[in-house]
Amino acid sequence: MKTFVITRNEIALFLFLSLFNLHCAPKVYIIDRQTVLQEQAAGDWPDFEESLLQSLKKKNPVPLPQTSTNDFEKNQPLYKTLNSEMSVEK
Amino acid sequence: MKILFGFLCFFIFFEITWGATPDLSYPEFNSLKKLTLGPDDQLDPFVDASHRFLIFTKRSNMITQLHIKNLETGEIQPLISPEADSAHGKLNQKGQLVFTYYKYNSFGDICWSQSSIRFDQFPIDEKQIKCVQKKSSPIPLESSQGFWHTNEDIIYLERSSTHSFLILYNTIRASRKVLLQTSSPLASPFGSLNGKRIVYSEVSHKVPQISILNIITQEKLIIPSSLLPGISGLMSLSEDETELYFSHYISDSNHDSVIDGRDNATIWKINLDSLKKFLTTSSKDDLKVQQLTPMNYNCSYPFYNHNLLFLTCAFQGSLDIYALDGNGSIPKTWNFKVLDEALATSRTYPDRILILNTKKFLTTDINEINKINQSLFYYHLFAEDYQAAQFYLVKSKFHIDPSVYQLLEVLLKALELEKNQIDNLITIPFKESMTALQRKITPIKEPNTFKQLTSSLLQVILGKTISPANLHTLIKNNNRPFEYWLYYRLMLKIMPQNEKNLPDWMQIYAKILTSKTLTLETQIFYVGENLDFLGQFPIEKRKDKLSELISLLKENNELRSLIENEIHVLNLISAPDEKSKMAHLQKIDLLFSHFKTNYFIRRSLNVRTLLNLLHHQELKYLNITATHWLRDTPKSSTEFSYARHVVIKAALAQAYGYWQQQKPRIAADYFFQSLSLTDDVESHSGYINTMTEIGQKKNMQDRMAYLTSHDRIPNGSKWLEIILLLENSDKKQFIKNLDTALKKISNLPADFNDPLKYLLTGFIYLEKIQRTQKGFEFHPEYLKLAQQNLILASDLSRENPRIQAAALSNLGLLSLWNQNYGQSIRFLELRKQLGFEQGDKNPEYKYFLWLYSQALFLNNQNKMAKETLEQIPNAQGIPEVIERIAFYTMLSENWTQSLKHYQVLEKITGQDFVTINEPSRSKIRLSKAYVLFKLDQKIEAQKLFIKILQQKFQINSNSSPFRKMEFDSKHFNSIVYGFLSQLGTEKERILFLEKRIELLDEDLPALIQAQMKLAEILTVSDLNASIIVMQKTLADCIRFAEENGSLGHTVFKTLSNYLVHGIFHSDQYSNINSKDIRHQISKTLGALNKQMETANLTALKNQWHLTYLWNLYQEKVLKEGSSTRWRNDLMQSSLTEKIHQKDPQALKQIQDKVSEWESLLFPSLQ
Incomplete structure (x- = not known):
């Protein structure tokens, strides 16, 4: 796939041109500097990335340390004790 | 033993919940059923008579648009084209829509569809829409909120700044009639x-x-x-x-x-x-x-x-549309007895207010109504709704002592003022209002304690210091109940709840708890407050303080038992072995049995025991206590739903606890315990996963089939089918099953609104995005659906951190893929706050930090990205992690440190990273060589750059969500040549630049730049060659300008450099045909002139420079024009004037620079 890397300043021009050349306009993606730097000068680790995806894509609830769930639990209405009506008189 | 215990618990539980009666119903509030799903606001529902269509307004990104939902299929479509705002949609019996349309003017028009709407033809064809012709008026008239009065007539609201009208409009005859005219503003008509x-x-x-x-x-x-x-x-x-x-x-x-x-x-x-x-x-x-x-x-x-x-x-x-039973949240069948019980068992003040208002609605007894009004006063006060409390105070006026009434009135006003203060700032108007209230108190003589407490609270609100000792003296054991509330509130305001004030606080609680005027429920509330407060201290200290309190509460058997129970629970927690723990549990159980019929004490015993056991992760005893709570609660009681929730929570806590300990078999039993009682979707998921993990899929299916055949788990049986589809280990089948699963999810009943449904749907779209993604291109609809479902899962799971953690993890990934890095960081930060089981030993933790650092890096936070990676345990032993640390350190421009990291990586992956696959190896070499270059280690850098060029790449072109661009070896080598052209001898630099130029034919701006650099170097050694390169650069510049326009940095820079080169070497340039340069200069200056009116200062300065250089070039190289004349023309031009207008200093700077430059270039001119 051919990718055209452009700066944000050139977007308007591309969009304008694409209005008149719909049938042959290239697909234009805005790619930030950091992504380009990473693509050019950082290592690719496909196995590591695959394991990462398997580990972080979630279809089930995540077991958490009890301390995290405790904070949630403590504030549940279930455990609340209410003050009751009282009297302003003696 | 633990396994046996698990089964035993399950058996007891099964007996309790199923053995007696199979009926799963118990009294609880009617629940809201969600009909629309955020994250946008969706409001103003209208449902047609057949209950098939829901029409509503959706507000998204400042656009308000009518939508329609098919309540049978769940499909949602925009009803009106999004080109203009629309709102207030309603149908008549023929299915024609009336609505407010903002297409023709911003004051709105009342429009209707001329034929009935059809679900397969949305948005409605504009030709079908007709609007009411507005009456001509000198004042703009706002039209809105129309509804069908008959199948032909519409009633709507027309408003000007001075009048409001209700108009009856006949759509057949186009006639209008004013039904109502008023000078006061009208709103929201409906009929x-x-x-x-x-x-x-x-x-x-x-x-x-x-x-x-x-x-x-x-x-x-x-x-x-x-x-x-x-x-x-x-x-x-x-x-x-x-x-x-x-x-x-x-x-x-x-x-x-x-x-x-x-x-x-x-x-x-x-x-x-x-x-x-x-x-x-x-x-x-x-x-x-x-x-x-x-x-x-x-x-x-x-x-x-x-x-x-x-x-x-x-x-x-978000704002969403819900359906509720026509009788509201309280079931119609609830009589006074159930309402009274619900009042006692309720857990929030809003619930109590609802129940009291329902009782008030049902009763005709005037005394009862008066009592309820007084209760409403208290509950609105506790809920901090002071305006409402004031309302009910007025209603109770004749039942309260006048002085007390006056004090309460002042108190509520003061609390309301305090609540509305922004950031608790004491402003002058606030101070004046509070002082005025203070003055109202002064003349009141009695009751003195009440007065003093109220006055003190007002002073504290005003920021004044009050001595706690003075307040202590006001409180005895026979004060008015309300005075204890005031006293406690004051203490909370003036005295921090910390260790330093522990003795004082125990004195405060002792004063309140030994009162003879407080009701048992109120006393229990204060015991709860006390026990919560003590929870921050070590167990032994807590026990000491509780023992002191017990000695003060000799006369109050019930409260004393609550404190004793707390000590038993703390003893259980700190007991060294199971046997001693069981002994303490028996004592707790005895207390539970003793107070079986005293609801408030029993509930408090349960709540305190559970909270303590949960906090200290005593999951086994937590489960027993929860089961006992359920055992002692009749199913007909409104308390049952709470006890049931507690059991689910306890069972799930147990299940996850065992699962974390790698004991899926026991975990499965606890999941089963929960699902068989509740049909809870999370428990089903846990059960399916744990049983699959231990190879008991068949057994699990049999047990589920049994429950399904007895109609026990309507949710679970459907859920099982979906989950099993996605458990398939065959990758091809898994991909096929994604769509089947989606179809099955869409067929779930409309009221199946569990957050897990949305989590799973979001996950499926995430999978689909990953599998259909090509580089930067992915399906926008998948993205939208993944985002929508995952945000909803996160919203709905605000009380379930496990589901929320899963949704946040997915959202972090999704936002990163979608290049929304800031949002990705936000989601991942929230995920991080929830923690990881086993902490940093969890394998997921490494991947999470890697992803988080990736998001930080892409968001230009290089240093934080590096620091995040360094948190990975044993980071220095993982090549992937070291490489990224080195890379992020390089981008933080910490060259020495980055080199050290690359050297560590070399220790693992061999000299020059020889064991790493290409193209990764070369990329990492490039970075290391760049670091060496920056550290001025030129020979080493040059060697490594050359080594990269010797590599022939075997490219694996499979893209992944993390690698979206195909590796372009030609472009990569051109970068390497670029660096090499900055190293070595002049000859070497020229050679590498030429090599770079050879590779840059498709990247014109880089090619032009490289050629200009080459021309610059050649100027010294071979002027003719440099002029040839300059001519080629000009030709490329013209080509670039034709493709991209004559403006822009590349064109400006090339033309300027060309002209300067020409001016410097005017003799050589005078023989060159000037056609090309004339042509391009004329185009560029022409374009610049055209945009001069709107140009900024930099653009104007560039235009000035280019004009100047071109005139000088004409004079010096082409021998055209007179030096004095063009200089005068330029100085008097509108361009010069414009720059002067924008910034007089800028013009002076330009002139100074030009004369400095000319004095060097043409010393004879001076």
Whole structure:
């Protein structure tokens, strides 16, 4: 796939041109500097990335340390004790 | 032993929940059923008579647009084209739509569809839409909120700045009739189809009030504004026009009549015959009005249809549309006995207020009503709704001592003022208002303690210091109950709850708990406060303090038992072995049995025990206690649903605990325990996963089949089918099953609104994105659906951190893929706060930090990205992690440190990273060589750059969500040549630049730049060659300008450099044909001239420079024009004037620079 890397300043021009050349306009993606730097000068680790995806894509609830769930639990209405009506008189 | 214990618990549990009666029903509030799904706001529902279509307004990105939902299929479509805003949609019997359209003017038009709407033809064809012709008026008229009066007639609201009109418009004859004209603002008109009544809101003396107009008899009824605290909002009528449903803001905190999640919007119902009777017979009875939703749901826009109430509530994160039983949250079958029990078992003040209002609606006993009004005063006060509390205080006026009443009035006003203070700032108006209130207290003599406490609270609110000792003396054991509340509130304000003040606080609690005037429930509340406060201290200290308290509570057997129980629980927690723990558990159990019939004590014993066991992760005993709670709670009790929740939570805590300990078999039993009672989707998921993990899939299916055949798990059986589809280990089959699973999810019943449904749907779209993604291109619809479902899962799981953690993890990934790095960081930060089981030993933790650092890096936070990676345990042993640390350190420009990291990586992956696959190896070499270059280690850098060039790449072109661009070896090598051209001898630099130029034919800006660099180097050694390169650069520049326009940095820079080169070497350039340069200069300067009016200072300066250079080039190289003349022309040009206007200093700087430059270039001119 051919990718055209452009700066944000050139977007308007591309969009304008694409209005008149719909049938042959290239697909234009805005790619930030950091992504380009990473693509050019950082290592690719496909196995590591695959394991990462398997580990972080979630279809089930995540077991958490009890301390995290405790904070949630403590504030549940279930455990609340209410003050009751009282009297302003003696 | 633990396994046996697990089964034993399950057995007991099974007996309790199923053995006695198979009926799963128990009394609880009618629940809201969600019909639309955020994250955008969706409001103002209308449902057609057949209950097939829901029409609503969706607000998204400042666009308001009518949408329609097919309630049978769940499909949602825009009803009106999005090119203009639309709102207030309603259908007549023929299925024609009337709505407000903002297409033709911003004041809105009333429009309708000429034929009935069809679900396969949305948005409605514009040709089908007809609008009411506006009456010509010198003042703009706002038209809105139309509804069908008959199948032909529309009634709508027309408003100017001075008048409001209700208009009846006939769509066939195009005739209009004014039904009502008033100078006060009207809002929200509504009437039933073929009805006689119209309800609307009318502002009278600045207060909106609800009016009901009979359009036949012109009879008008007005709901008294004194009926409820706060102000009324939107309304609708039942089909038979007997009942009016209206929203009411109990405390419109910002006086905007808009639900903003803080206004306590509630829905109420009033019978119009009762209203008429009340208004016409001067009855002294309270007018009956029924509260339908609790305050904390924040519901408005009621629409009643066929015993269902459709509402808009700010309940779960966004404004959404819900359906509720026509009788509201309280089931119609609840009698006074159930209501009283529900009042006792309720856990929030809004619930208590709803129950009390329901009792008030049902009772005719005037004494009971007075009592309820007093109770409502207290609960609104506790809920910090001071305006509402004030309302009920007035209602209770004749039952309270006048001095006490005055003090309470002052107190409520002061608390209201304090609540509305922004950031607790004491402003001058605030101070004045508070001082005025303080003055009202002074003349009051008795009751003195009450007065002193109120006065002290006002002073504290004003920021003054009060001595706790003075307040202690006011409190004995026989004060008025309310005085203890005031005293406690004051103490909370003036004394921090820390260790330093522990003795004082114990004294305060002792004073309150030894009171002889407080009710048991109130005393239990203060015991709970005390035990919560002590929870921050070590167990032994807590036990000491509790023992001291016990000695003070000799006379109060019940409270003493609560404290004793707390000590038993703490003993259990700190006991060294199971045997001693069981001994303490027996003591706890004895207390539970003793107070079996005392509801408040029993509940408090349960709550405190569970909270302590949960906090200290005593999961086994937690489960036993929870099971006992359920065992002792009759199913007919309103407490049962709470006890049931506790058991689920305890079972899930146990299940996850065992799962974490790698004991899936026991975990499965606990999951089964929970699912068999509750049909809870999370428990089903856990059970399926754990049973699959231990190879008991068949057994699991059999057990589920049994439960399904007995109709025990309607949710679970459907869920099982879906989950199993996605458990398939065959990758091809898994991909196929994604669509099948989606189809099955869409076929789930409309009320299956579990957050896991949305988590799974979001996950499937995430998978689909990953599998269909090509580089930067991915399916926008998949992205939208993944985002929508995952955000919803996160919203709905605010009480379930496990599901929330999963949704946040997915959202972090998704946002990163979608290049929304800031958002990705936000989601991942929230995920991080929830923690990881086993902490940093969890394998997931490494991947999470890697992803988080990736998001930080892409968001330009290189240093933080590096620091995040360094948190990975054993980071220096993982090549992937070291490489990224080195890379991020390099980007943080810490060259020495980065080199060290690359050297560590070399220790693992061999000299020059030889064991790493290409193209990774070369990329890492490039970075290391760059670091060496920056550290001025030129020889090493050059060697490594050359080594990269010797590599022939075997490219793996498979892209992944993390690698979206195909590796371009040609471009990569051109970069390497670029670096090499900055190293070595002049000859080498020229050679590498030429090599670079060879590779840059498709990247014109880089090619032009490289050629200019080459020309610059060649100028010294081979001027002719440098001029040839310059000519080629000009030709490329012209080519670039033709493709990209004559403006821009590349063109400007090339032309400037060309002209300067020419001026410097005018003799050589004078023989070159000037056609090309003339042509391009004329185009560029022409373009610059055209945009001069709107150009910024930099663009104007560039234009000036280019004009200047071109004139100088003409003079010096082409021998055209006179030096004096063109200089004068330029100085008097509109361009020079424009620069001068924008910044006189800028012009001076240009001139100074030019003369400095010319003095060097042409010394003879000086």
